Amino acid sequence: MLLAVDGGASKTEVVIVAEDGSLLGRARGEASNHQLVGVDGAVESIAATVKAAMSGLGGANGAGANGAGANGARVCALGVYCLAGLDLPIDEERLSTALRLAGWTTDQLLYNDTFAVFRSGARSGRGVGVVCGTGLNCVGLGPGGTTVRFPALGELSGDFAPGGIWLGIRGLGLALRAGDGRGASTVLRRLVAEHFHLPSPEAVLEAVYSGSIQMGRLAELAPTVLLAADEGDGPAGRAVSYLVDEVVAMAVATVDRLEGDPRPAAASSSAGSVPPDLDVVVGGGLFHHEGFAQAVLDGIRRHSPGASLAGIAGPPVLGAALLGLDHLDAGPSAEARLRSQLV
Numbered sequence: 001m002l003l004a005v006d007g008g009a010s011k012t013e014v015v016i017v018a019e020d021g022s023l024l025g026r027a028r029g030e031a032s033n034h035q036l037v038g039v040d041g042a043v044e045s046i047a048a049t050v051k052a053a054m055s056g057l058g059g060a061n062g063a064g065a066n067g068a069g070a071n072g073a074r075v076c077a078l079g080v081y082c083l084a085g086l087d088l089p090i091d092e093e094r095l096s097t098a099l100r101l102a103g104w105t106t107d108q109l110l111y112n113d114t115f116a117v118f119r120s121g122a123r124s125g126r127g128v129g130v131v132c133g134t135g136l137n138c139v140g141l142g143p144g145g146t147t148v149r150f151p152a153l154g155e156l157s158g159d160f161a162p163g164g165i166w167l168g169i170r171g172l173g174l175a176l177r178a179g180d181g182r183g184a185s186t187v188l189r190r191l192v193a194e195h196f197h198l199p200s201p202e203a204v205l206e207a208v209y210s211g212s213i214q215m216g217r218l219a220e221l222a223p224t225v226l227l228a229a230d231e232g233d234g235p236a237g238r239a240v241s242y243l244v245d246e247v248v249a250m251a252v253a254t255v256d257r258l259e260g261d262p263r264p265a266a267a268s269s270s271a272g273s274v275p276p277d278l279d280v281v282v283g284g285g286l287f288h289h290e291g292f293a294q295a296v297l298d299g300i301r302r303h304s305p306g307a308s309l310a311g312i313a314g315p316p317v318l319g320a321a322l323l324g325l326d327h328l329d330a331g332p333s334a335e336a337r338l339r340s341q342l343v
Helices: 034-057 089-102 113-121 164-180 188-195 201-210 215-230 234-260 290-301 316-327 332-341
Strands: 002-007 012-017 023-029 076-083 105-112 127-132 136-141 147-149 279-283 308-311
Touching (some): 002 034, 002 316, 012 034, 023 034, 034 076, 034 089, 076 089, 076 316, 089 105, 105 113, 105 316, 113 127, 113 136, 113 147, 113 279, 113 316, 136 234, 147 234, 164 201, 164 215, 164 234, 188 215, 215 234, 215 290, 234 290, 279 290, 290 308, 316 332
Parallel strands (some): 002 076, 127 279, 279 308
Antiparallel strands (some): 002 012, 012 023, 136 147
């Protein structure tokens, strides 16, 4: 059996899958991003969700209440953990040790959760995945399991326009600058104030500063900036274009790094390159905006003409499980079976 986990800042989802792709158990639990709840808190949340998913197995393989088999035996041969906050090697080191000690599986694979998003929508286990919602991240998966990822720690790691929170903050900033003379006139002065039901952008700023509006809520302004750009507002349009360029830069860099990866000795030259019909799987709220998605695709196609965007075809935990089936060489019939059950 295969244990697959999608763990994030708001929830954890676990599935138990047979090697033929049959769905055996499923459960949803609390957040397991170790950057928010700590390593111990992350493992505790995953443990509770694993326990719930295994409760429906009817004691298969001797599973006990804690998710471990009788006499400490493992319940699943392979565990695939796709976890938010798995950004740097030190994250992987800490979490892999803690998860191994939990004893649910014999072997384990750890990925950033963006890999689960990618694999849920990909036609194969090769391509690029981009998530642009509140934040921004990009990953690549190539032949022989080669991977590309970014730290995705905002400006600290060189992400100059990291997603919807950046676009929302920029929207407020543009509205403020238009009012104090530092920037051009923009419809954002009206739209930003209206979104928060306040009289002015200055009142929004004061509310954020005082804590009556949480800083994270500025991500809500991202659709407002996109709307203003659609209406031809210059400052908003330039902000959106800057974010589009950032997304394209990450995707193109991922393709280039995949193409430059060393290939397995047994692979042919044709199998060892990124396919011309490149899958770019996208997730996150900003890609729901047609103009934004098209601008990103246009930018990527200037580098990879055969690229196409694909949406997520199921929950991210589906992608985590498919990564496990790929590792087990389960084949297309197992993938099709799981896709038909896990929606």
